[in-house]
Amino acid sequence: MNAHQESCDVIIVGGGMVGLALACALKHSGLHIVLIERREATVRESLGRDCRVSAIVRGNVRILEGLGVWPYLEQSAGPIRAMRIWDNQEPGGIRFDAAEIGEDALGFLVENSQLQKAMHRCLLDAEHVEYLCPAELERVAWTDESVRATLKDGTAWTAPLIVGADGGRSWLRGKAGIDCHQRDFRQQGIVATVRPERGHAGVAYQRFLPTGPLAMLPMSGGLCSIVWSADDDEAGRLMAMDDDAFLEALNATFGPVLGRLVGTGARAAFPLKAQLARHIVRPRLALIGDAAHTVHPLAGLGVNLGLRDAMVLAQEIVDARRFDEDWGELSVLNRYMKQRLPDVLAVMGAMEGFHQLFTRDVPGLKLLRGAGMRLVGNSGAIKHLLMRNSTGLSLPVPRQIG
Numbered sequence: 053m054n055a056h057q058e059s060c061d062v063i064i065v066g067g068g069m070v071g072l073a074l075a076c077a078l079k080h081s082g083l084h085i086v087l088i089e090r091r092e093a094t095v096r097e098s099l100g101r102d103c104r105v106s107a108i109v110r111g112n113v114r115i116l117e118g119l120g121v122w123p124y125l126e127q128s129a130g131p132i133r134a135m136r137i138w139d140n141q142e143p144g145g146i147r148f149d150a151a152e153i154g155e156d157a158l159g160f161l162v163e164n165s166q167l168q169k170a171m172h173r174c175l176l177d178a179e180h181v182e183y184l185c186p187a188e189l190e191r192v193a194w195t196d197e198s199v200r201a202t203l204k205d206g207t208a209w210t211a212p213l214i215v216g217a218d219g220g221r222s223w224l225r226g227k228a229g230i231d232c233h234q235r236d237f238r239q240q241g242i243v244a245t246v247r248p249e250r251g252h253a254g255v256a257y258q259r260f261l262p263t264g265p266l267a268m269l270p271m272s273g274g275l276c277s278i279v280w281s282a283d284d285d286e287a288g289r290l291m292a293m294d295d296d297a298f299l300e301a302l303n304a305t306f307g308p309v310l311g312r313l314v315g316t317g318a319r320a321a322f323p324l325k326a327q328l329a330r331h332i333v334r335p336r337l338a339l340i341g342d343a344a345h346t347v348h349p350l351a352g353l354g355v356n357l358g359l360r361d362a363m364v365l366a367q368e369i370v371d372a373r374r375f376d377e378d379w380g381e382l383s384v385l386n387r388y389m390k391q392r393l394p395d396v397l398a399v400m401g402a403m404e405g406f407h408q409l410f411t412r413d414v415p416g417l418k419l420l421r422g423a424g425m426r427l428v429g430n431s432g433a434i435k436h437l438l439m440r441n442s443t444g445l446s447l448p449v450p451r452q453i454g
């Protein structure tokens with residue numbers, strides 16, 4: 053049998069937010085990109101909104117602006133003008149205001165499906181990007197010169213580089229024989245859209261409970277999106293409740309900051325894990341987004357890290373081509389990996405630290421937590437630094453790919 057064979061310049065596996073961002077970043081590069089996504093996106097609605105949302109930090113909004121994606125999102129994105137964090141010990145907690153760092157917002161809350169739709173719109177005029185969906189890979193094989201990916205329909209694509217953007221359970225990572233450092237929090241993140249009695253004024257709330265954080269994130273239209281991290285058993289109990297009982301539990305836990313929470317949409321629960329691939333690159337393979345690293349959603353940084361991966365990898369590919377280098381070679385891919393690892397490790401380390409600090413009920417840690425919160429709250433300089441770091445504003449703005 054003579055199977056259909058084609059060649060291209062980069063194969064991207066996975067058309068989630070991160071894989072799509074890479075395709076958008078490469079759309080003007082002149083390179084022939086093939087993006088393979090196994091299924092059409094489905095939206096899980098909750099009060100008429102996607103229950104999957106992402107807080108995109110201010111620094112990364114600049115990336116989306118540069119890619120031409122942001123204009124399609126501006127109307128629906130909810131600005132996060134301030135953030136308040138508190139726990140049972142320090143009821144006042146800390147408040148971070150965007151105005152303190154001269155910004156209009158710390159970030160924006162977007163529905164994942166809206167972000168993906170905006171990226172698809174950006175790709176409509178991309179002559180050199182082929183989007184194959186639904187399409188599933190059956191085999192992948194590497195040689196010194198190229199990688200060959202064979203789809204279930206028999207079509208085979210050959211390229212100098214394949215990129216794994218296929219999420220936390222990456223098929224491609226598995227096929228490359230790369231395993232992960234893993235931490236299972238034995239928790240679920242419960243998400244839903246809720247309606248508060250009072251206006252949220254663009255404030256994101258994060259309440260730390262002994263079991264994990266409960267985030268109440270401001271959406272457009274006065275709604276909020278919750279991410280409630282709870283131990284597996286407790287999460288099972290919360291998911292089994294009817295809406296009225298769930299709202300009761302939520303009100304009792306969150307408190308009256310926004311008046312009563314008076315409505316809730318459908319809920320969904322996601323297991324919470326942290327993981328880091330033991331290799332982010334191999335010859336003719338690069339991992340980006342959750343395929344490379346998965347972080348606890350408590351700071352809402354997973355997609356944010358992935359967007360930065362996509363931009364840095366796109367730059368390295370384009371630069372390699374400009375200087376007549378083979379962009380699938382390990383020396384080129386190592387440049388991507390070396391730029392990204394410090395950011396990824398810093399975020400993973402900070403998330404683990406926060407998780408330990410706020411969930412372990414040890415007296416010493418409680419004191420440290422209280423002292424830390426007071427120190428940050430009272431020191432303008434520390435607060436300023438924290439805000440610039442967590443919003444991605446202290447990071448260099450990636451060059452846009454042209």
Ligand SMILES: Cc1cc2nc3c(=O)[nH]c(=O)nc-3n(C[C@H](O)[C@H](O)[C@H](O)COP(=O)(O)OP(=O)(O)OC[C@H]3O[C@@H](n4cnc5c(N)ncnc54)[C@H](O)[C@@H]3O)c2cc1C
Nearest residue numbers: 066068069070090106107219241341342352353354355356
């Ligand atoms: C409860 C919760 C809340 C979160 N909140 C935030 C937040 O506020 N901010 C933030 O930055 N991050 C947040 N995150 C993290 C964020 O959702 C992830 O980091 C992000 O979805 C990763 O995007 P990705 O494109 O790398 O992977 P995915 O979103 O997993 O996409 C992978 C894509 O690959 C496709 N695919 C998989 N296997 C194959 C295959 N073999 N062939 C072809 N296609 C394949 C899938 O269908 C999918 O479309 C949150 C996570 C959770 C669980």
